[in-house]
Amino acid sequence: MSAAQIPANQTPANQQYANQTPVNPSTGKLVAAWALVGVPLGYGVYETLTRVAALFG
């Protein structure tokens, strides 16, 4: 597929949303999504840092 063919794939709905900027972000959804990945990552970093402490202890 070439770049020239890209517009052919656009649906009316797709074109309708073009150039629209985000409004009314769902804060709850955002917090939940970031928590789902952030909490395990924070746990992993914490666990690793406790091991790292041996380096400076």
Next chain:
Amino acid sequence: MGWLDRERTIAPPGFNRWLVPPAALAVHLCIGQAYATSVYKTALVKHFGASLTEIGVIFSIAIVMLGLSAAVMGTWVDKNGPRKAMFTSAVFWASGFLIGSLGIFSGQLWLVYLGYGFIGGIGLGIGYISPVSTLIKWFPDRPGLATGMAIMGFGGGALIASPVSTALLKMYDPNSGAQGWVASGDAVGKLFLTLGAVYLAYMLFGALTIKVPADGWKPAGFDPSKVKAATLVTTDNVSAKNAVKTRQFWLVWIALFCNVTAGIGILEQAAPMIQDFFRQSDGVSLVSAAVASGFVGLLSIGNMSGRFAWSATSDITGRKRIYMMYLGVGAVLYTVLALAGSATTFLYVALAFVIISFYGGGFATVPAYLRDLFGTFQVGAIHGRLLTAWSAAGIAGPLIVNAFLDAQGKPGQLTAASYQPALLTMVGLLVVGFVANLLVKPVDSRFHEPRPEPARTEPARSEEPAMEA
């Protein structure tokens, strides 16, 4: 399965683009488990009665399949969109664990090769590239930050999987309290089943959350003309098929290969290397095994944070300049490490930390570098092809280091001086990468896809120019 189609993932008005990074992270945090295989390596050696090398092959197959599937499936990922790609990746990755567990329970090592290595490896490759082009399109103003957030997850995945796997193995094995305990095969099999189920759920969350922006969407206040002000940043597009014919693709391939090879040199040997660097004349090291383990943990943090911090910084400095830093400053730091690293542990740890942060930064910055050079059209597919550099470096790095160390003596007898030939070879590689990066120039316009012409009624043909001289 229509809900997986790209058309069904177009973001409605009001969609918050900051929901996309956690979707991408959900996938990368799961596939990052690939770097936590050491947790059950000894258990598998004991369970199968196999050698370390035979068990290590499981990981090697997975990494080779990562590079191959990313290269082969890149165009498919770009065409079908991130949701279908993430879903496919989740199915492959989870199936890899399930088939792997079957191999463990039945004592068939080849099933683990097929499951975790081959099938899981395909999931790794598709999953790694699946969110990249979508993130670049959502964050045209900060592509380095966006890809850094996702690819940081690959580094972070091991940080989570390692302690969680250890805890699960202890829970599943009734003999875990015994002295010198090594987990049973049954416990590892159950661990695989658990990880497969949890990763499937997490990756499906990513697949369901991800959305692509509508064509022509741009963030509020974003002016594309300012982006174009940088010489290397194009507003044109190059197809994946044509990209591999350009000199730029192969120069970036060399730069990535050299950066990854050098980083792997340290990562592979991290724990024994710090002990060898501070080995006294009586053969005893000043660094204990526990401290060496802490050092490995610190490198993991450096790897992960470098992916985010340096990639985000590249949005300000430009991609070529930050690669000059990874390779140029990296070469200087490697030289200091080789010649004076044994002076103090603080100097050694600080040097290794920064070097590994450059290693991670190289991975995270490269998708944005490709966007700058080749546009967004098939950047996912081009990124997939570029990841063959990773597979090649995964073979070259350990080979170089191990070959030099084997010639210097036996493990447990090596000293800081034993590492000098290997480290100085890495310096040479980094200099080669630095020169390759220096030679990167904008892609010739004959490789660009034709721009749409509204007046024309016939679709323009994709041109296929000859290999660049």
